[in-house]
Amino acid sequence: MNKRTGVIAGAATAAIVGAAVLLPNAHASTDRPAAPRTLSSHAATQLAAALKADLGDRTAGWYLDGANGHLVVNVLSQDAADSVTAKGAVAKVVHNSLTALKAGTKTLRDTASVPGTAWSIDPKTNKIVVTADRTVTGAKMARLTKATAGMGAGMVTVQRSQGVFQRYDGGYAGGMAGGSAGSGGGADAGGSAGSSAGASAGGSAGSGAGQSDGGAGQSGSAGQNGGAGQGNGGQTGGEQTGGGAGQNGGGGQGGGNAAGPIGGSAIFGGNARCSLGFNVTVKGAPAFLTAGHCGNDSKTWSADQGGQPLGTVTTSQFPKTDFALVTYNDPGAKPQSAVDLGNGSTQQITKAAEAAVGMKVQRSGSTSGLHDGTVTGLDATVNYGNGDIVNGLIQTDVCAEPGDSGGSMFSGDAAVGLTSGGSGDCKSGGQTFFQPVTAALQATGAEIGAGNGNGTGGGNGTGGGNGAGGGNGAGGGDAGASTGGAGSSGAGTQDPGSTAGAGTQDPGTGGQDPGTGAQAPGAGSGGDPGSGSGTSPN
Structure with missing residues (x-):
């Protein structure tokens, strides 16, 4: 072999070796699976x-x-x-197909429809999870065991609950939990303004009973029926001097203080108390969604106990499903599409979303306020007894209590569910079932949102000293420590920020309405919570 031939042969060998090195690497990059995406x-x-x-x-x-x-x-x-x-x-x-799992839930409905039981499909375990409450004993438990045993351990899991499955509508005697402010979350420093109607004898600072004259009234807004008027949501910092609701910086979650009832607000009908779910529109007309069993309790609903009717039920579905549509009696009403967060702020709601197992959610209700948790099951069935069996529900580990029925379950700015019922409470924990909002919207022809109401701007200041805490009533505690509190009289006039005690004030850009309702002169200066001594019922 001459010198030139040797050079060529060497080059060829090097090329082959290089290809041998490169080809496996190219093959590996082609076959490597895509990394899982992080998703909302x-x-x-x-x-x-x-x-x-x-x-x-x-x-x-x-x-x-x-x-x-x-x-x-x-x-x-x-x-x-x-x-x-x-x-x-x-x-x-996995082993079980979705078709097989759904067939299993039908078997349970046909053969094990026992009061005090619930079941849902759990994709994490690829099984049907059956829950029996503490009332399921003796013959009822034997019937359930027989049905599930026939389905096989690979298809179904049975667990027990120490609570009792119940609907979460409540009566007037059901008091508010200590941290909520009426239904709309107006409490500033120490709890509710009496019962769900905001009517403790001790009252809110300056207004006596805290019903609607600028106290921590029903919707939690600052003087809904004559206190701060209808313009409170547009102001970013002005202090209320006429006995407002003392809410802390309302716009923290993208919404101001609502002028009317919003998601989580208490509603009253007949002898029942429930919670508003979401404000909606139907062909442009304002309405709201709540639970169907609440809609069955009464044809008309008010924002205050014994108050003027707010709306009339036009559709109510319960059992089988659990939603009601209530149309506002005032066709010109523009309630805010928002949910009360219980601390004087609101969350704007702009859309509806399907639930997903593992989804983080929050729930707002007029009894227990705001709580969070996770979706644990879909297509759930719950048997409340007396023939009240509801299908197609969302199962969660969020707690709830009587009076929370119909209240909002949401994820961010998306409406997800309406509170139906469950077991347990917010002290010991529990599980709650929700009617999917998307199904209710489809059935009623409703759309999320009923106008912007009073605003997506800020709230009523960050420390306005007006004190919506219940005096010596339910929540106790000091109702506002800053100066310029509830002691002054007047008709809900707005101070653009010249008084001391509320931090830097912004007169806001929204037009302010001083309101027409006369304000009680208060019970003292400097945010004295009033002298009432009533307690709110539990």
Whole structure:
């Protein structure tokens, strides 16, 4: 071999060796699965729907892995798993198809419809989870055990609850929990203004009973019926000097103090007390959603106990499903599309969303205020007894109590559910079931939102010293320590910020309405909470 031939042969050998090194690396990069994407609840729902459309019955449910924001999709084959991972989700190969699981829930409805039981499909375990409350004993428990045993351990899990499944509508005697302010969350420093009607004898600072004359009244707004007028949501800092609701910086979550009832506000009908779910519109007319069993309790609902009717029930569905549509009697009403957060601030609601197992949610209700938790099951059935069986519910580990029925469950700015019932309470914990909002909207033709009402701007100041705490009533505690509190008389006049005690004041840009209702002169200076000594019932 001459010198030139040797050079050529050496170059060829080097090229072959280089190719041998490069080819495996290229092959590895092609086969490597895409890393799971971190998704919001909304984005995960959209991706899950797309995968379901592509894969059909090869999927078996999905859920959110809250720890890292990944979408986990149950599939029945490795081929389907490859399709899921290619789209950025986590695939989990499971045994039970969604069709089989749904057939199992039908078997339970047909053979084990026992009062005090509930069940839902849990995609995390790929099983039906059955819960029996403490009333399920003896023959009832035997019947349930027989039905579930026939389905096999690989299909169903049975667990016990120490509570009792019940609807969460309440009577007038049901008092407010110590931290809520009427139904609208106006309490500043120490609890509710009496019962759910805001009517403790001790009253709110300056207004006596705190009903509507600028105290911590029913909706928690600053003087809904004549205190701060209808313009309070537009002001970003002006202090109320005429006995307002003393709410702390209302706009913390994108909403100001509502001029009317919002999500979580107490509503009264007949002898029942429930909670408003979400303000909506139906062909442009203002309305709100609440629980169907509340709609069955009364045809008309008020924002105050014994007050003028606020709205009339136009649709009520219970049992089987659990929602009601109440149309505002005033066709010109523009209630705010928001939910009360219980601390003087509100969360704007701009859309509705489907629930997903693993979704983080919050619930607002007129008895227990704001609580959070996680969706644990879908397509749930609960048997409250007396033939009251509801299907298609969302199961959660969020607590609730009587009077919270109909109240809002939401995730961020999305409406998700209406409180139906459950077991336990907010001291010991419990589980609560919710009517999906999307199904209620579809059935009624309603749309989320009923106008912006009084505002998406700030609240009534960050320390206005007006004190909506219940005097010596339910919440106790000092009702506001800053100067310029509830002691002054007047008709809800607005101070643009010249008085001391509320921090830097902003007169706001929204037009202020001083209101027309006369304000009680208060019971002292410097935010004295009043001299009443009443207590609110529990």
